[in-house]
Amino acid sequence: MNSRLIVLVVPFIVIAIFWLMARREAKLSHDPTHKGYFERNGMTLGILFIALVALWTLFLVVLPYLYMVVESFHPQLPPSKRGGPEDVLTLAQYQSFFVQPVGGGLNVTHIGAFVFSIIASIAVTALNFAICYPLAFYMAQSGGAQKVRLLMLALIVPYWVNEILRAFSLRLLLASKGLINQMLMGFGFTDAPIDFLGANVGLYVGLSYAYLLIMVFPLYNAIESLDKNQIEAARDLGAPWWRIHKDVVIPYAKPGIASGCTMVFMLSAGSLAAPQFLGGPRTLWFTSVIYNFFFQNFNWARGSAYAFILLAACIALVMLMLRLFKVSLGETIK
Amino acid sequence: MSAGVELDHVTVRFGDFTAVSGATLDIKGGEFFSFLGPSGCGKTTILRTVSGFLEPSEGKVRIGGKDMAGIGPNRRPTALIFQNLALFPLMTVAENITYGLRVRGIDKDMRAKKADELLELIALPGQGNKQMSELSGGQKQRVAIARALAVQPQVLLLDEPLSALDLKLRQHMRNELRIIQRMVGITFIYITHDQGEALTMSDRIAVMSDGVIQQVADGKTIYDEPATAFVASFVGENNPFAGTVAQADGSSALIETKFGRLRGRNPRGLRAGDKAILFVRPESIRLGAGATDTTLSSAVKSVAFEGNMTHVYLEGVGKKNITISVGRQGTTSIPEQGQVAAISYDAALGLALPEGQLARE
Numbered sequence: 252m253n254s255r256l257i258v259l260v261v262p263f264i265v266i267a268i269f270w271l272m273a274r275r276e277a278k279l280s281h282d283p284t285h286k287g288y289f290e291r292n293g294m295t296l297g298i299l300f301i302a303l304v305a306l307w308t309l310f311l312v313v314l315p316y317l318y319m320v321v322e323s324f325h326p327q328l329p330p331s332k333r334g335g336p337e338d339v340l341t342l343a344q345y346q347s348f349f350v351q352p353v354g355g356g357l358n359v360t361h362i363g364a365f366v367f368s369i370i371a372s373i374a375v376t377a378l379n380f381a382i383c384y385p386l387a388f389y390m391a392q393s394g395g396a397q398k399v400r401l402l403m404l405a406l407i408v409p410y411w412v413n414e415i416l417r418a419f420s421l422r423l424l425l426a427s428k429g430l431i432n433q434m435l436m437g438f439g440f441t442d443a444p445i446d447f448l449g450a451n452v453g454l455y456v457g458l459s460y461a462y463l464l465i466m467v468f469p470l471y472n473a474i475e476s477l478d479k480n481q482i483e484a485a486r487d488l489g490a491p492w493w494r495i496h497k498d499v500v501i502p503y504a505k506p507g508i509a510s511g512c513t514m515v516f517m518l519s520a521g522s523l524a525a526p527q528f529l530g531g532p533r534t535l536w537f538t539s540v541i542y543n544f545f546f547q548n549f550n551w552a553r554g555s556a557y558a559f560i561l562l563a564a565c566i567a568l569v570m571l572m573l574r575l576f577k578v579s580l581g582e583t584i585k
Numbered sequence: 586m587s588a589g590v591e592l593d594h595v596t597v598r599f600g601d602f603t604a605v606s607g608a609t610l611d612i613k614g615g616e617f618f619s620f621l622g623p624s625g626c627g628k629t630t631i632l633r634t635v636s637g638f639l640e641p642s643e644g645k646v647r648i649g650g651k652d653m654a655g656i657g658p659n660r661r662p663t664a665l666i667f668q669n670l671a672l673f674p675l676m677t678v679a680e681n682i683t684y685g686l687r688v689r690g691i692d693k694d695m696r697a698k699k700a701d702e703l704l705e706l707i708a709l710p711g712q713g714n715k716q717m718s719e720l721s722g723g724q725k726q727r728v729a730i731a732r733a734l735a736v737q738p739q740v741l742l743l744d745e746p747l748s749a750l751d752l753k754l755r756q757h758m759r760n761e762l763r764i765i766q767r768m769v770g771i772t773f774i775y776i777t778h779d780q781g782e783a784l785t786m787s788d789r790i791a792v793m794s795d796g797v798i799q800q801v802a803d804g805k806t807i808y809d810e811p812a813t814a815f816v817a818s819f820v821g822e823n824n825p826f827a828g829t830v831a832q833a834d835g836s837s838a839l840i841e842t843k844f845g846r847l848r849g850r851n852p853r854g855l856r857a858g859d860k861a862i863l864f865v866r867p868e869s870i871r872l873g874a875g876a877t878d879t880t881l882s883s884a885v886k887s888v889a890f891e892g893n894m895t896h897v898y899l900e901g902v903g904k905k906n907i908t909i910s911v912g913r914q915g916t917t918s919i920p921e922q923g924q925v926a927a928i929s930y931d932a933a934l935g936l937a938l939p940e941g942q943l944a945r946e
Contacts, residue, residue: 488664503674
């Protein structure tokens with residue numbers, strides 16, 4: 252069977268799933284007066300709603316990804332040969348990540364880019380957390396209402412500026428003849444300009460800043476609902492400030508921390524603009540590799556295979572972390 | 586070990602607002618001392634000043650004779666029980682109780698031993714591994730007490746800890762608190778707006794209003810010999826009759842009121858011409874006429890039968906009723922609504938005090 256045919260069958264499966272869910276809903280409810288989905292909405296409207304939701308999930312969520320999954324298991328072929336005898340299911344694209352298709356050596360470049368991207372994303376997440384936790388704690392627990400509002404505005408307004416503009420302005424700041432180097436040399440801290448961009452300082456700063464809000468708000472939400480008395484109780488019992496955070500605030504805010512860290516990690520691992528504009532000349536970000544397969548080599552098959560490798564690795568890592576810190580996935584999206 | 590707490594002209598201001606002004610009192614070591622007052626009277630501010638969460642704007646707080654200025658709540662010999670208890674929801678019962686010991690670096694075995702000891706004290710033996718959510722309101726209450734006692738404070742501060750409980754449990758916990766206090770022998774400072782709690786548990790009570798301490802005395806004195814109009818009207822029920830002093834001597838005063846000239850004791854030395862209020866408690870008034878200077882009459886507005894008592898409400902001044910509580914010892918017939926009834930009291934049970942602010946109903 253042609254694998255692309257499976258894609259055609261999927262819509263019907265999705266619709267069937269929604270329909271079955273609607274049918275079963277009434278039975279699952281413990282309340283006997285509870286009306287089922289079709290009882291509440293009527294047959295016509297009920298079917299219409301299901302069709303709309305099904306279309307939405309199908310065309311915007313399921314099908315595009317599914318198409319990419321299918322694509323990643325096919326060889327790269329010119330359009331004329333698609334569906335022909337050479338169009339077979341293959342693991343070649345996934346293999347090519349580990350072993351170079353030409354020559355057969357270990358694919359050091361891509362594995363290196365992959366490992367670097369993951370490690371750098373972890374570093375960015377950690378840096379982001381270190382910046383955002385004190386900020387979120389201040390906003391949620393100790394700041395006055397007026398100051399917190401100003402701070403929020405100061406956090407949000409810079410995001411009105413285009414991402415590329417932000418990246419380039421940061422580049423100007425950090426360049427060898429940029430403001431920071433000029434100042435350092437002017438004050439005599441250093442004789443020669445420091446290569447911030449080559450050392451990926453720009454990359455870390457840019458990525459951390461790009462996802463600041465995504466970290467701040469889950470943390471803020473989590474810490475804000477913490478009863479102030481808990482903090483005072485710990486203090487009254489003799490805890491120094493760092494113990495209060497370790498024993499009371501952080502355990503309480505754990506779901507928010509997990510949620511913020513997960514999102515920042517996923518987004519930085521998958522980011523494109525900041526690494527491209529702010530990364531050093533020797534830095535290769537994994538998403539840039541994927542981008543190049545799609546838009547330079549027109550090798551969609553290999554590009555999507557690489558994208559799924561990244562996705563699987565990120566999900567695995569996040570799940571591992573959640574398990575390590577004993578947070579359930581459900582808690583993080585609360 | 587217990588320590589006394591001394592407030593020396595303590596004033597606490599928040600911006601322009603003065604929450605406590607010039608509070609001066611001396612709480613003895615081992616005493617069960619209550620601050621009683623309506624909400625917003627500054628009693629919680631005093632508690633937070635003693636515990637160290639607030640610094641007084643003026644004056645000094647001394648605990649065990651030692652000035653507490655600049656010493657944070659984590660380094661004071663006090664422990665605070667919060668109104669909402671503020672137990673740590675993610676810790677077990679034993680972890681909650683021994684948290685103060687953990688931050689002091691006391692090892693695990695010692696902590697377990699102490700936890701068992703305290704669980705015994707609060708009548709929850711062997712329940713240390715339970716989660717907080719598994720406990721009932723009263724049990725949580727006791728865990729909060731144990732957590733505070735674990736750090737062996739010299740002064741235990743309680744901020745209306747019983748207000749979240751239902752009536753039965755609250756009355757039960759009153760006794761329990763008193764028993765625990767006698768057992769551990771440390772100073773308890775208790776904040777409440779509930780006069781029943783203050784009167785039943787305390788050795789001494791400070792009645793507060795608008796940031797000012799009105800009177801410090803034991804419960805019986807507060808009830809029988811209120812020092813100000815506020816205390817007289819806030820603690821227990823009371824019928825105020827405002828007027829001007831017509832005649833006065835060292836022991837009694839005759840007040841010209843809307844209901845004629847009425848007599849009462851004169852402990853504050855009122856003189857003729859002073860503005861005054863005569864207070865007579867509902868249970869001190871009886872139906873029927875007596876001496877002319879202790880008898881008044883008014884129309885009955887309503888009668889409420891309460892089983893052991895019958896409350897009769899008579900037309901007072903303005904919207905305020907005169908309340909009489911009639912017990913069942915006698916065979917007094919209760920007048921009907923609309924009837925004009927004569928009522929009287931013993932002159933010794935009337936109390937004339939200088940005019941002052943009354944407690945809001």
